Amino acid sequence: MFDVHHHLLYGLDDGPKTLEDSIAQAEAAAADGITHVVCTPHASHRYDFLPEVNAERLAELRAVLAERNIPLTLAQGCDFHITYDNIEDAKKHPSRYSINGKQYILIELPEQFLQNAVSNAQTELMSARMIPVLTHPERNMSIQRDPGRIRHWVADGMLVQVTAGSLLGEFGKTARAISNRYVEDHWATIVATDAHNTTSRPPNLRPAYQYLSQNFGEETARRLCITNPQRIFEGEALGPQPYPRGIDDHDEPSGGFRGGFLRRLFGR
Structure with missing residues (x-):
């Protein structure tokens, strides 16, 4: 399985504190059946995003995993917070923030946000040939009050990552209900752990x-946990996807992406 949202690098944010903590977390991931991990430290006002340090920690951890025969392939990414400075820098240096230096980028919503600000951020990132992947919207308080709020972003080409624990109720009943709805309605593109510790x-x-296999079928489980995240990891096109239910029930979104991008993405 491919886990594209995972806080594995030590001493950078609210994830593991030491190298040994990172190693223990990597061992737990491998034991769970995860084969590939994208290391995603926060890029936010709270945590400094230091690409050189991130690269050093990644290289250090790769070397230790190889030495200890822990079968886990690592790549670099980040948990990208929507700020003006982040967006401007990402437009100039997309591979600094994107998953495995490719075309996909994880973006996280603040607890309080303006709808237009997110839409504008999506437009800016996509104009720089990056495809935004919205992380765990089911855990955001504003989205919990209106789960359909992400409709226009999905219609404009944004992908959606729900948290593995949300599906199982580990983040509360509301997050569980919304994450399951997003899977059922095909709004969810991938599932990831957003792991921080063991x-x-x-x-x-x-x-x-x-x-997912028991409740939505084996094909859905493979698509959300293996096929789609593998293609995102490798920077490939997702290929045809189940068309999101309810996307066409409201007014045409602005931004100009939906007419071509969405139909290419979902094979319509």
């Missing part, structure tokens, strides 16, 4: 895969 936020993707 205790309260462990890298458990296998239970979510099993849950």
Whole structure:
């Protein structure tokens, strides 16, 4: 399985604190059946985003995993917060922030946000040939009050990542209901762990895969946990996807992406 949202590099944010913590988390991920991880430290006002340090920690961890025969392939990315400075820098240096230096970029919503600001950020990033992947919207308080709020972003080409733990109720009943709805209506593109440690936020993707297989079918489980995240990891086009239900029920979104991009993405 491919986990494209995972706080694995130590000493950078609210993830593991030491190298040994990172190693223990990597061992837990491999034991869960995860084969590939994108290391995604926060790029936010709270945590300095230091690409050179990130690269050093990634190289260090790769070397230790190889030495200890831990079968985990690592790549660099980030948990990209929507700020003016981030967006401007990402437009100039997209590979600094994107998943594995390719075309996809994880973006996280602030707790309070303006709809137009997110739409503008999406337009700016896509104009720079990046495809935004919205991380865990089901856990955002504003989205919880109106789960359909992401409709226009999805219609304009934004992909959606739900958290493995949300599907299982680990982030509360509301997050569980919304994440399951996004899967059922085909708004969710991938499932990821958003792991931070081995205790309260462990890298458990296998239970979510099993849950998806039992409740939505094996094809859905493979698409959300293996096929789509692998293509995102490798920077490839997703190929035809199940068309999101309810996307066409409202007014035509602005931005100019939907007419071509959405139909190419979902094979319509």
